[in-house]
Amino acid sequence: MHEYSIAEGIILAIKKIRDYNNLSIVSEADILVGDLAQIDKEVLLELLNILSEEYGLGRITFSIKEEESKFECNQCGFSWSWSQIRDSIMGELCGEVEDCDNPVHFIPDLINVFMVCPRCKSQDFKIVSGYDVRLLSVKGVKSD
Amino acid sequence: MIEFKDYMIADRLSKIGRVVIIGSGKGGVGKSTLSTLLGLRLRDMGMKTGILDTDLHGASIPFILGGSKVSVEAIKGGFKPAELYGIKVMSLRMFVGDRPTPLRGERKSEVLKYMLALTIWDSLDYLLVDLPPGMSDELLTLMKYVKGKHIVVTLPTKTSIDVTLRYIKFLKSLGCDVPVVVVNNLMNITVDNDFILREFQEHIADSSCLTMPHLYGIEEYLLKGRLPEEALIVIDEIIRHL
Numbered sequence: 001m002h003e004y005s006i007a008e009g010i011i012l013a014i015k016k017i018r019d020y021n022n023l024s025i026v027s028e029a030d031i032l033v034g035d036l037a038q039i040d041k042e043v044l045l046e047l048l049n050i051l052s053e054e055y056g057l058g059r060i061t062f063s064i065k066e067e068e069s070k071f072e073c074n075q076c077g078f079s080w081s082w083s084q085i086r087d088s089i090m091g092e093l094c095g096e097v098e099d100c101d102n103p104v105h106f107i108p109d110l111i112n113v114f115m116v117c118p119r120c121k122s123q124d125f126k127i128v129s130g131y132d133v134r135l136l137s138v139k140g141v142k143s144d
Numbered sequence: 145m146i147e148f149k150d151y152m153i154a155d156r157l158s159k160i161g162r163v164v165i166i167g168s169g170k171g172g173v174g175k176s177t178l179s180t181l182l183g184l185r186l187r188d189m190g191m192k193t194g195i196l197d198t199d200l201h202g203a204s205i206p207f208i209l210g211g212s213k214v215s216v217e218a219i220k221g222g223f224k225p226a227e228l229y230g231i232k233v234m235s236l237r238m239f240v241g242d243r244p245t246p247l248r249g250e251r252k253s254e255v256l257k258y259m260l261a262l263t264i265w266d267s268l269d270y271l272l273v274d275l276p277p278g279m280s281d282e283l284l285t286l287m288k289y290v291k292g293k294h295i296v297v298t299l300p301t302k303t304s305i306d307v308t309l310r311y312i313k314f315l316k317s318l319g320c321d322v323p324v325v326v327v328n329n330l331m332n333i334t335v336d337n338d339f340i341l342r343e344f345q346e347h348i349a350d351s352s353c354l355t356m357p358h359l360y361g362i363e364e365y366l367l368k369g370r371l372p373e374e375a376l377i378v379i380d381e382i383i384r385h386l
Contacts, residue, residue, distance in 0.1 A: 001218040001219065001220065002218050004220055004221060005218075005220075005221050005222045005262050006148070008152075008221055009148035009149060009151065009152045009261060009262075010148045012148070012151045012152055012155055013146055013147075013148040013150070013151035013152075016151050017146065032145075074248075101218050103216070103239040103240060106216065106218065106223065106239065106258070106262075107239060107254075107255055107258045107259075109247070109251045109254040109255050109258070110239060110240065110245075110255065112245075112246055112247055112248075112251060113240050113243050113244070113245050113246075113247075114243075123244075123246045124246060124248070126248075127251075132254075133148070134145050134146065134147065134148075135145075135146040135147075135148055136145060136146070137146075138146070
C-alpha cells in the first residue's frame with residue numbers, strides 16, 4: 001500500500017518538473033531506493049508505469065537503483081549496515097511475518113526510534129546512506 | 145537529487161480551508177490543550193477540523209483525546225488520520241506509541257515532511273497545527289511549506305512572557321499574521337494584566353491579548369471530548385479572529 005504513496009509522489013514531482021521545464025515528453029527517470037525503506041521495487045515500478053499513464057505523462061523508462069543503508073554512531077563512531085541487523089529489527093517490527101507495514105517502512109527516518117548502535121546501544125546515530133526514496137534525475141524533450 | 149515529498153505537500157494541503165498554527169517558544173504553557181479546545185469547539189460549530197501534532201518529542205494530542213493506543217493506518221496515497229471525537233488527528237505517537245524519539249535536526253525535518261506529504265486529510269475547514277516548544281526544526285520546516293495564522297500561548301509569568309516575546313518577534317520578522325496571544329492561567333495565579341499588556345503592547349499592538357482562566361479538571365473534559373463552559377468565551381473570541 002505504501003508503495004502507491006511513494007509512486008504517486010514521484011509522479012507528481014515528475015509532472016511538476018515537466019511543467020516547470022516546459023518539456024513536451026518525459027522519457028526517462030532515475031530513482032534511488034535505500035533498502036531501509038523496505039520498498040518492493042517490482043511493485044513500485046508497476047505502479048510508476050500505471051500512474052505515469054493516468055497522470056498524462058505517457059510512457060517513461062524508469063530506472064530504479066538500490067542503495068545500501070549505512071549508519072554511523074554519533075556517540076562511539078561505530079559503523080554498520082542495514083543488512084547486518086535487518087532480521088532482528090524486522091523481527092521486532094513485524095514479529096513472525098517477514099514483511100509488514102511498519103513505522104520505518106512509512107518513515108525511514110524513524111529508524112532511530114527502533115534501532116540502537118550495535119556496539120554502545122545508543123539511539124544517537126546518523127544515516128550515512130540509503131535512507132529513503134529519491135528521484136535522481138528526469139530526462140525529456142523540450143517543447144519548441 | 146529531487147525530493148518527491150516537496151512536490152506532494154502542496155497537493156495534500158490543497159483542500160484545507162484555513163491553517164491555524166498554535167505555538168509559543170516556551171514549553172508547558174498549554175499549546176496542545178488549547179489546540180484541542182479549539183478543535184472541539186470548531187467541531188461543535190460543524191466545521192471539519194483536523195489537528196496535526198508536530199511535537200515530535202512529546203506528541204500528546206492522541207493521548208489528550210483518549211486515543212493513546214491509536215496507530216497509523218496506511219491507505220491508498222498515504223496515511224489515514226485518526227478520528228477522535230469527530231476531529232481528524234495526525235501525530236507521531238500514532239507511529240511510535242510510547243517509545244522515546246531521539247531525533248536530531250535533519251531527521252525531524254524529514255519526519256515532519258513525511259507527515260505533511262502523506263497525510264490524507266481530504267477536505268477540512270480548519271487544520272490546527274500544534275507546535276512543540278522552541279524555534280527549531282519543526283517550526284522552520286513547517287514555515288517553509290505551510291502558511292496560516294499564528295496563535296501564540298504564554299503563561300502569565302515573567303519568564304514565559306520573556307521567551308514568548310522572542311517567539312513573537314521571530315514570527316513578526318517573517319511577516320506572519322499573529323491575530324491572538326493567549327495568556328493561559330494554567331497555574332491559577334493572580335494575573336497582573338497591566339504588566340502583561342505593557343510587555344506585549346510594543347510587539348503585538350495589532351493582536352488581541354486574551355486571558356484563558358484556570359480550567360479545573362481540564363484533562364478529564366478533553367479525555368471525554370468535551371469542552372468546559374469556562375473556556376467558551378475565550379475560545380469563541382479566538383475563533384472570531386481566525
